[in-house]
Amino acid sequence: MSLLFFVGLFMVCPLTYAQSTIKVGIVDTYTGPATAYTMDVLDGFKLAVNEINAKGGVLGKRIEYTTRDEKFKPDIGLAMAKELVLNEKVDILMGTINSATALAVSDFAKKEKIPFFVTFSKSDKIIGEKGHRYIFNMNENTAMAGKAAAVALAKKPYEKFWIAGDDYEYGHAIADSLWNNLKKLKPQVQKVGESWWKVGEADFTPYITQILAAKPDFIIVATGGSGMVNFQKAAKATGLSQKIPFYQHTAIELSTLKPQEQNAPEGVFGTANYFFYYPDTPSNRAFVDEFKKAYNREPRIGALYGYMTARFIAEGYKKAGKVDTETLIKALEGMSLDSPVGPLAIRGCDHQLELPMYFGVTTKDPKYNFLVAGDIQAIQAKDYMPTCDEVIKSRN
Amino acid sequence: MDAVYSIIPAGVLSQVFVGLSRTTILFIVASGLTLILGVLRIPNVAHGSLYMIGAFTAFTVTKLFGGGSAGFWMALIIAPLVVALIGLIAERGMFQFLYEREHLMLLLLTFAFSLIFGDLVKLVWGGEYKSVPVPHIFQGFVPLFGDLPFPLYNLFLLIAGPVVAILLWLLTNKTKMGKIARAAAVDREMVGAVGINVSRVFAIVFVIGCFLAGLGGVLVAPTVSVTLGMDHNLIIEAFLIVIIGGLGNIWGALLGALIFGLTQSLGILIWPQFGIIFPYLAVVVVLLFRPTGLLKSTW
């Protein structure tokens, strides 16, 4: 009796969309600390989709999308991706900030031959050794971030480094990539020590005092997510930011600096690929204005990823001439589109979006209630992206 | 001071003090949990959510009062009261009818609450990180140990912890209400039989427990980014502390928090890569040798 009872639970009709649309299924985390980033991806995506639909859509069809919250759990994320493809019958999968989920979904996308646009996962395995034809990476990854930072830091006078960070793959991957590349560019650098704390660590004072006692020239801090703000707060509270310079990936980005308002520490080095105030070009200003009008806040990094994902999907289908996956993929390879930060292209050999990377330092600015990036230097994609040969080799 | 440093290096001493200041937040949250678990026998998995609501409320209150130090002090009083109110509503509305249920079903109920609170916080405050600034008088640090800095706010926490502990001890041991509560924890039927309104006592204990969770949230807010998901980080630590300290035992909660805080900050010195496992190892050791907790528990 009970068996019949629960078998009957499945007689629930799934939602069906009309066939005259292009359906995008988004799996992402909208619960917990990651939400601060993923909201921007979705909002940027929505902004572009509304623009595109207002101009008549793609090949006469509207772009429809539906979201699923995986709550940062890979098993839920994978199940939701499967539901989107098998039940909702989406044409395109998009997401997620959780690298484990992205890898699992990537494997599924390969089997089902559905294009999967990765918007905020940073594991270099996604587009590297586990990459394949159906994956498109719309953000940078740990290998690229580390190398870009190494290029910038090699030009600085520091020699004795302490390496610290969040004790998970993201933290270690960025630190490893940075350190290995730095050593290649500047062989005389030495590592004087390491510290790793649990993800979500709230109290850094014990680690900071240990680092201060060792007196390195520079600290590489591989934090992610909420660790960014937590560490900066602790650095300010203990005076670390005035004593020893340090670097964090995205230290200079709005997601990290805006919540702290005027209290963020100055002089922190970082890398990022988008600021709403730089470059101060007409296209960036236009994008920022549109975003502010729609969402009442300045766009953060996720917004660029989401926005460009929608634009590439639309332009890709337009160039393909039909809603067909294989022709879409061919159309997208090597395609370059105008963006708020200038022309961006999807590299043909591995489907990696070639984003600019900026290196800068946190600075006060009288125009804003929060700190911004100063001394910005752009690092060319060719200097920090792995070569096509390297990627192809790692995939085999 | 130098004589002391020759015996114990400044670095270790500094770590000890840092570990102690971390203890405060752990203790305050755990003390609330130990009261609820020890007296009411409710395994309150939603305790972390209450802590999170305390932190978010502190953000809102601070903003309301101008965003500066005055705001923080107001938040210190108002936010825990808000959380206590939420606790009161939950207790009167739901829990008071369910004390006779199985522990595990109560665990299910508090888990349901934690799901609901988690989503409600997102609905009310949204997904962005929030930040509560450190009040002006506590900004900066003192070079306590050689030139190793000790943040002033941590000093404040170091003092606040024992103050709360003493206040709680006075409350539970020196007031009539406290004594009734302790008796009811051990034998609620007997206490009811002598004519005391056990239900009212339980409500008060529950509310105090929630107040403490909220207070922990306010105190932690200036040191971290206030985000969704902070409930999950703390709850398992709080439970472990309560267990090793002894259920319903305030000093046990303090002892447990001390062990947790110190093993972590010293563990980092011994084995940096795996410092995070030291508190768990400590818990395993304690439970193997003192299965019911270090200090007396109420059940």
Next chain:
Amino acid sequence: MSRKTLLGLGAGIIVLLLFPLFLPRFYVYLVSLILLYGLLATSLNLVLGYGGIFQFHHAVFYGVGAYGTTLMLTKTGLPAMLAFIAGPLASAAFGLVLGIICIRLTKLYFGMLQISLGSLVWAIVYRWYSFTGGDDGIHGIPIPEMLSSPKSAYYFTLIITLVCLFVMWKIIQSPFGSALQGIRDNPVRSEMIGINVRMHQLLALVLAGFFAGVAGSLFVVVDNTVFPDMLFWTFSLEILIMCLLGGWFTFLGPMLGAAVIVALRTFVSTYTDYWALVLGIIMMLVIFFLPNGILGYVEEKFKRGFIEPEIEEQ
């Protein structure tokens, strides 16, 4: 077991065997998930509901089983069937080891010690990047051809689950099972009539670990991935919730709980992203009105419905 129940079960099994021919692929996948989570929850209930042991970190055994199978499939060239046995055997071994350490404690303390030890296991899997893939997990696990399609994965899951459920049912009906329930209800009395309480509990823990490991291996077959989250304490809490929601004093309650949670999660999220809120509210209602879980309530009603007319007739 009454005739009605047998007929109902038979009908249910026939539905489960035939529906992949009629319903789309997605439902096949969904039911596969429900079956394996149900198996997992039932394995927990073996020690929780029938043994009275507060197994708070059951996910460890599930994760060990899944990782065991995965590592054998990816790191060794040994045949797949061996890998599918290796996983559950590994988790049974973990069940034994953790059991021996924790068994001297009771109730809440047993649970908390198990959580501490289990967290250590999780930390090792999470950090041992080179061996276990760390927090990225392991993906694209090679499954033998004949099991790799969704339909064949489903039938494999169905058969294994039914066999395991049958075995567990038999265990509970056996003298061992009765002794276990006796220990749950009154450990002192049981000791006095000569039952070796410790041995019984340990054996139960090993069995629960074994079947949890089977569920883990099935997950590998269905989803071809593993990640450290499978061993995290929040997942243990979810399995516990499945048991409690469905009814932990009934045999099929945990399976029902698993079905409710997976179905709710899947279908509520097509309407809103606040599915946790909805789940929380439903759980609250169940606890308030159905103190023994859904199936517990249904069985009570059913029993009462049968007994009363009989009494009236007399």
